[in-house]
Every structure is written in structure tokens, then in C-alpha cells.
Amino acid sequence: MTTTDEITVEVVEHDPHDGDAVLAVLAEAFQATTEMAPIPMPLAPLPTTAMPGTPASTMPMTATPPTPATMCRARSFLTTSGAAVSVHSSPAHLSRPVDVDILGPADAVEQARALLAGVFTVQDLGWVSGEHEFETRLRLT
Template sequence: MNTNRGYDAPERRGALLPDAGAMLDEHGRAPGAPSRTGTGSGPAADAARVDEARAQAGPSAEAEVNVLVSHCDRAGADAVLGVLAEAFPGMTPPVLEGAAGPAAATSVWSTTVDVRNRAAAASPRARPAAPVTAELDGAAEPVRQVRAVLEDAFAGEHLGTVSGEHELQVALRLSARPA
């Protein structure tokens, strides 16, 4: 009794694979021929074109830190954001997320800081009346730079850190330095 039901018939057999003696691989290439993306055996990339493409790509996400300022009133957020704007002149203007009005306890101000544009020194323009929570998120070294600026300008209490493979999240409670 034949149980193969024609599956071994020559017209039903697919192309041989390299391990079965084929002269082409499963993509139709001769053995040893480089693939478009695989072996890297092609010519090296033109360095000038690579640099030009990187320049056109704009700011690198590796140099940006997302900053969230919360658990404070508008004056407290302005104090923290003012220090960041002075220290990093190319900073993205802050965006208010959450409720508006006098009972806006859930307000969050967010901004993005590019650490490649750093000024010499920053000083607090105003002192927050109450502690302010700042959350920093980005690549590890840029987050450390923004944290250093904030801790130089304010008394900082470290609330926690979450480390990822290539990024870092830091939560700080900032308050006015004692006089």
C-alpha cells in the first residue's frame, strides 16, 4: 500500500536545498554569493554620504532627555523649566498636559532637552514655594547631565531610578535650597 499519495512524484518535489546537493540556495543564489543584507561582503559605505544622511536626520534621540514636571503649581514648574531653558538654550518649549484652572492638581509640564546645546552655567530664576517632582527619561549620559544641572540649581531628593538597556529614567523631588 502506497501512503505517499504522489507527494514523492518528481513533478511535486520542490527545488533541492543546499544540504541536499542543490547548486542554488533557497533564494536562487549560487553557493557563496553574498546577500543584500546578510554577509556584509559588499563595498563599504561611503563615509561622506553617511555623514550627510546623519546631518539631515536632525537632532539625535541619543542626546535628548524628556522631562516631566508635576506635583506643583505653575510657579514651581516655571522655576524648574526656567533653569533648564537657561542651561540648554535649544530646549523645546514646555507643553501642559492635564487639567487647567485653579484646581489643576494633575497638571504635568513636559519638554525635551537637547544636551548638545549646553550653556556655561544656570542659576534658578525663581524658587519653588513647594517641592516639585521632575522625571527625566532618555539615554543614560544625557539624563545624568540634566540631573546635574537640576541638582546644582535646587536641593534634590532622589526618588528612584529605572535602568533599561540603553536608557535611564530618574525621578527627583526638587525644592528651593536653604538660604
């Protein structure tokens, strides 16, 4: 018996082309249902060397190269348990590592993880198991 499950995939990217590559692999194998607008992720504040109480206007300014904005995009997909899933994509090149969170029923999350591992190098960063759902965080390179 096959069942249809929904997974939600969040992609944290520095380059939109990298996020597109990841989502395209998933869309080739699963039916996309919804996509949220990209959400800017806050960057960590730059460290300062000023002594406490030093006015910011007296701190020396140094030129730093611009950092690409980090964005988070989410999309939902329908998966079919028990169905063979494969993609015809060749291994994709990412300009920078992309972090991916996958949330849904454990079998569906594992199916998506295995699919991504067939196209990208996957590093498992952690997982959380709930009563009905499973969430995993991956780093793709």
C-alpha cells in the same frame, strides 16, 4: 567627540510658577525642542467614614480647604555630551516640592540632574535603566 542627545522632562507641579522655575533652569542650559500641554493629574479620593450601604446624601458635609490642582507638563531638550553645562540662576525658591522625571540616555540624564542639583535641593526618588535609556525621578525643593 561630542554628541547631541534628547531628554524628556516631566514636571509634576502644584503651582505653575514652580514648574516654570524648573523648566527655565533647564532651558538656560539646554535647547528646548517641544512642550506638551499641561495635563491635570487626578487627586486621590477623600476618605469617608460612612458605613457600607449608607447613602451619600445622609453623610455629614464638612468644609475642606480647596487643594491646588496638580498638573504634569513635559518638555524635550537637546543636550550636548562632554560640554560644560552651567546656569547663572541663583538658587530658586519653590512654594512646594516639585517631582521631576527625566528620561533619555544615561549621560544626558545625569547632566540634567547635576544641573538641577546646582539650583535646587534634589532628593533622588528612584531610577529605571533600560537598554538604551535611563529614567530618574527627583523631588526638588
